[in-house]
Amino acid sequence: MKILVVEDEPAMVELLRYNLESEGFDVASAHDGDEAMLAIEEEQPDMLLLDWMLPKVSGIEICRRLRRDQKHSNLPVIMITARGEEADRVRGLDVGADDYVSKPFSPAELMARIRAVLRRRNPDAGSETLSVSDVVVDLVAYKVKRGDREIRLGPTEFKLLRYFMERAGRVLTREQLLDGVWGQNVYVEDRTVDVHIRRLRKALNEKGEPDLVRTVRAVGYCFEKA
Structure with missing residues (x-):
């Protein structure tokens, strides 16, 4: 931090x-x-x-x-x-x-x-789990659930979700996401963020649940608290 x-x-x-x-x-x-x-x-x-x-x-x-x-x-x-x-x-x-x-x-x-x-x-700081809205992330077992449904995520999508949830309610730019998830010394194009966010959304919203990843036009993305 x-x-x-x-x-x-x-x-x-x-x-x-x-x-x-x-x-x-x-x-x-x-x-x-x-x-x-x-x-x-x-x-x-x-x-x-x-x-x-x-x-x-x-x-x-x-x-x-x-x-x-x-x-x-x-x-x-x-x-x-x-x-x-x-x-x-x-x-x-x-x-x-x-x-x-x-x-x-x-x-x-x-x-x-x-x-x-x-x-x-961030009441969950230091905890072994993160919980925002109906999404729960087990940081030890690397498991994700939305409601009663278990969600399978790739390593990058998992890191992206964790970064979002630890900063729920904050609007994050693509640059912030790149630095926070991929690292400051790694060259990754901005559009890579969009690709992984699409994958994350597809996994989270499989059953038609409300989309918790809000696009903020000309700024970036925000993980909604509710």
């Missing part, structure tokens, strides 16, 4: 990087608002640790933009800032932040808050 740290103090970036990597997270960083918006597109993080006061574009404005953007509206955001007044915390939460940590903070507290936000966003 990748976390993007958006912070203009190098020492704080390194402190966060050390603690996050110690917990097994991949870490990317950005040092101002413009760099952050670019990094969100390029790095495709699973969570944002966002400083309030940033050069060029403030953390509040970044959070506001994300919540208005269909692709990133569900990206978890924890704001990290020296501003500890109640009015500031309320403002940060009002623009869509999932949680708020004031400096100075303990690394243990931050990790606990990160885990709490991830659990709220």
Whole structure:
């Protein structure tokens, strides 16, 4: 899981990087608002640790933009800032932040808050099964069921379904799917994603059930929660 740290103090970036990597997270960083918006597109993080006061574009404005953007509206955001007044915390939460940590903070507290936000966003995180709508994936036995029906999937379709279900409700671009399922250092054409999504849909919707993989025109795909 990748976390993007958006912070203009190098020492704080390194402190966060050390603690996050110690917990097994991949870490990317950005040092101002413009760099952050670019990094969100390029790095495709699973969570944002966002400083309030940033050069060029403030953390509040970044959070506001994300919540208005269909692709990133569900990206978890924890704001990290020296501003500890109640009015500031309320403002940060009002623009869509999932949680708020004031400096100075303990690394243990931050990790606990990160885990709490991830659990709220994805209650199945860390489980041996994934369940969205009437689809259940057994991550140990590599089995998939929809309702009472067992579904047979190839390895790529299985990885694709898992990636979708772990991010259910989020709109994912073809580039995100390529990087997440095939890997960032593997060259695969965009149309390959469409081919495997067609196969996945055919397997999931064999009995005429509602299609859970929604096509978002000119953007990508979204696995529906219901």
